[in-house]
Amino acid sequence: MDVLKRAFLMNIHPYSKGDEKMETLQQTISIDPMTRIEGHLKIEATVENKKVIEAKSEGTLYRGFEQILIGREPLDAVQITQRFCGVCPTPHAIASAQALDDAFSITPPDNGRIIRNIMQGSNSIQSHVLHFYHLASLDYFHGPEIPPFIPRYEADYRVPKAVQESLTNHYIQAYQIRLKAHELCAIWSGKMPHMASIVPGGVTIRPRIDNITTSLWRLKELTDFIDNVYLPDVIMLAQIYRDYLQIGSGCGNYLAYGQFDLEANPDVTKRKRLLPMGRIVNGILL
């Protein structure tokens, strides 16, 4: 896609704020609660000479799902674990079902595997749109002068007024798009949030040609938004804030368990996935 190629080829120049006097003193910044996330989080960072020298994160809620699961019927795990999160119940449901598939040595049929993937894919679209527009974007532009857009910290807003307006419109439009992504998911899952149809062995829903047809067209509507509104907004902000691409990489260690099974291999470590599992250690992909 042209738009992606341009993003990867663009030059990255450090952003200079001019004659800013930097404190050499240590400064500890504590943000509690961190809003525009799911859940309860406190972040504490110690900054010295424009560098974060120490950072801590603290989850400020404990519910005890692991303890709650002990002693229950194994099949109940799919429903219980979904309630970790109302934004992303899908991966928890699917992970629970896959763990049970493994425990009972069940190989879901292709339809079961594919329908699980459709549910995961549609909720991923929902959660990405929600994240970019409704959670993250208010750090890059400000909404209208009414709650919940005020009060706000005056962040490093750089977008010109015209972009400010288009981002506001896209933010509003994105509410509709994400609920449509949930509708696509619910055609297969029964309802969203918290899906009914995922079970060990596959799914409870029998595919019908009308569901498949409507899903194709619902997905097209979502894809149009992603291609014509969402991606261009991401790239536009990335260009305006290109200096941000130089910061915040953390300690360089990342882990991914993979997503979207492409086959029914009983060995979960060898199963082919669209997004493979893997590790990055010290910034190097292993």
Add this chain to the structure above:
Amino acid sequence: MSVKNSISRREFLQWAVAAPVSVTFLPRLARALQEAIKKYPIIWLQTSTCSGCSVSVINTIHPSIKNVILEQVLPGHQLVLTYHGTLMAATGKLSTKAAHEAAQKYQGKYILVVEGAIPTKGDGHYGSIGEEDGKPISMLKWIDFLGRNAMVTLAVGTCAAYGGLPAASPNPSQSKGVSEVYEMLNISTAVINIPGCPSHPDWFIGTVAKILLYGMPTPDELDEFGRLNLFFSRTVHNRCVNRDYLDDGIMAEKFGDEGCLLELGCKGPFTRADCPIRLWNGSVNWCINAGAPCIGCTEKGFPDEHSPIFQRR
């Protein structure tokens, strides 16, 4: 627990955030003032929650969530979302300050929405939001302050209504629903339960609209679990589309079978909700039509009394 049956127009006008204009000056202006937009501050507190109820509420189609928070949700009535941990622009201390200021400025006049159960073990330290004097402010403390000064409390979702998932055995955090915590803390603010896991956006919007237009529900409008009969009077089983299968004795025996789902553990007979009529997500589907048994998510006993999920109760 005192329950106000209605809120007079006068009371609304007294705190309506409208430009102050002398009512005696011009009859037309007087009329305009009377018809001024009534604003209702909402403080949406997320406690021991998965945020699914917020995600579900923003799935509302007509009205859209934009209509609900940025426009008059009903002509002449505007909700003002002064605090919401997932949506608000402010973060950290600024967000906590916003909640405190709203509660103080609109004392006795704001709608407190609680999403999530409240951890009560110890001094409530299993859940905290923000800090005061370097110490975490427990969710229990938030509830105490915000609940006491609210006009009404909407307990959205089964967790807020009855404890829900965090309160499932062995309830490590000793989480409780709002009504139970209010009793513990001697708070007399009225509570309306809007359960569900998650709650359906229509149930939330419908309950809010009912309060805006008609004031607090009368006792006979609420069932014994504090839910509006409007949405929770009949069981899922009463109106299930699979009753014809049950009548014909066609029972699903394994997942994917056509037929009544009772043998697969359907809790429809014990669950009051209008899901069979309303359906979910723009009415595209519901649990039963996805071949999955009802898990009883609107009920006080969810999940423990409805477990194991796939076995008949």
